[in-house]
Amino acid sequence: MFSPSQADVRRFFCGVWAKSSTSQPMEAIETLAAGWIEEHPEWHAELADADAAVKRNYGDGAVGGNPFLHLSMHLAISEQCSIDQPRGIRQAVELLAAKRGSLHEAHHETMECLGQMLADAQSRRQAPDGDVYVASVQRRATRS
Structure with missing residues (x-):
């Protein structure tokens, strides 16, 4: 690793x-x-x-104030989408990008979901829940 x-x-x-x-x-x-x-x-x-x-x-x-954390999250989300891991993230980000008219804006919203998932996992002292993360991005993509 x-x-x-x-x-x-x-x-x-x-x-x-x-x-x-x-x-x-x-x-x-x-x-x-x-x-x-x-x-x-x-x-x-x-x-x-x-x-x-x-x-x-x-x-x-x-995330917004640290360029290295921010750019690392862009790379992480790009990699997640390329291999669709967690399952469904590719489609959720694509739907959000279509709704926003911008992959860049979709990534920024996805970062919020990713950050929340990681913070929740850390506070619970459990593994991150990819299903909750994907569902959070999907909700953003389907909200009016």
């Missing part, structure tokens, strides 16, 4: 941004990450300085 440190994750995203900015060849995961980075121009300057990014304290790690 791959278990990168916080510094590893930050250097990965900063490296991806450096490669993307200079049109260097990238691995598949880097190409995916670069796409999500492009969607967040508010963090481009921050991603340009890996040393400063590694040293920065993002406080409580709120």
Whole structure:
């Protein structure tokens, strides 16, 4: 199992941004990450300085305030959808994207559901419940 440190994750995203900015060849995961980075121009300057990014304290790690947590969640949701794990997440995110007219916006809403599932599991000291997570995304996709 791959278990990168916080510094590893930050250097990965900063490296991806450096490669993307200079049109260097990238691995598949880097190409995916670069796409999500492009969607967040508010963090481009921050991603340009890996040393400063590694040293920065993002406080409580709120998804919207920590570019590395946020981008990691985009990658996690992309991977979940690619393998449909938990079962049904691909369809739920696709429905939400269609409703919102934006995969990016659908991911942001899905992040809220994912974060809530993880917080609930942690507070109960139980494994995350993928069915509850998928149902939460589905509810957002079917609400008027």
